[in-house]
Amino acid sequence: MDVTDNQRAELTEFIIANRANFEEKLLKEAVNVASKINEILLTGNIDLLKNAEKLVLNVIEQKDKELIAFAKYEGVAWAQHSLTLSFKLEWVQAIRRTLWHFLHKYERLNEKTFNRDYFFDLEKKVNDQVDQFLNNFFISYSNFKDELLNSQRKLVEHLSVPIIPISTSVAVLPLIGILDSYRMQIIEEKVLMDISNLKIQTLIMDLSGIGEMEIDVIDHFQRVLSGISMMGCKAVITGLRPELVRKMINSRVSFDLQSETKGTLQQTLREYI
Secondary structure, eight states: OOOOHHHHHHHHHHHHHTHHHHHHHHHHHOHHHHTTHHHHHHHHOOOHHHHHHHHHHHHHTTOHHHHHHHHHHHHHHHHHTTOOHHHHHHHHHHHHHHHHHHHHHHHHHTTOOOOHHHHHHHHHHHHHHHHHHHHHHHHHHHHHHHHHHHHHHHHHHHHTSOOEESSSSEEEEEEESOOOHHHHHHHHHHHHHHHHHHTOSEEEEEEEEOOOOOHHHHHHHHHHHHHHHHTTOEEEEEOOOHHHHHHHHHTTOOSTTTOEEESOHHHHHHHHO
């Protein structure tokens, strides 16, 4: 707002002095959120009334950096506790309306008349700052959720590549489902890391749960087998299904050079246990 330091100080004092009235008006404006205040406090340790005053004072005092930092903090807090976004939107819009109500009261009580240019300038700057808070809040909320989803996805993906040690030097990797290029990248990363970390000398890879592999995926699988060999580990392939073998024959590709092949996992385990 284009106001003097004295005016900002007066407005700040006015809001603080009328805190109880401000909160009462705010709760009437945000009907749906009002009944959830205690629940939100218990769930996320978020004091909506205290934070509303903090937002209003940052707007009045034109503290842009503090406003943005507060919005980002709030976004993370709401994302961490999966609080309802519609409540946040209703709450901030109620804060906006309540702030304007008290700006009007301040003008009338102090017998000050805002001229037309001043009023429109004030309207633009107040609303721009509230919108800036909302934008940074939602960006922070979305970024946190995206990072959380990515970390959970990576965890699930690594769990889908379960390397199971059956002795100090032998491990089994049962693969189930669809093998695509993206999953092959996860397999490559997990296999090479675990061979190093677990000191695996023989890795038995069971493909009985894999019915279909595209040629580019087969090619990638061959490269992974080469990488296993380069790590000083022997790869043993079991459970190749007939349809996959036919595709490999027709495409003139084979795993023979990079690995040993066995009929079934049970047969192979009997040899290595």
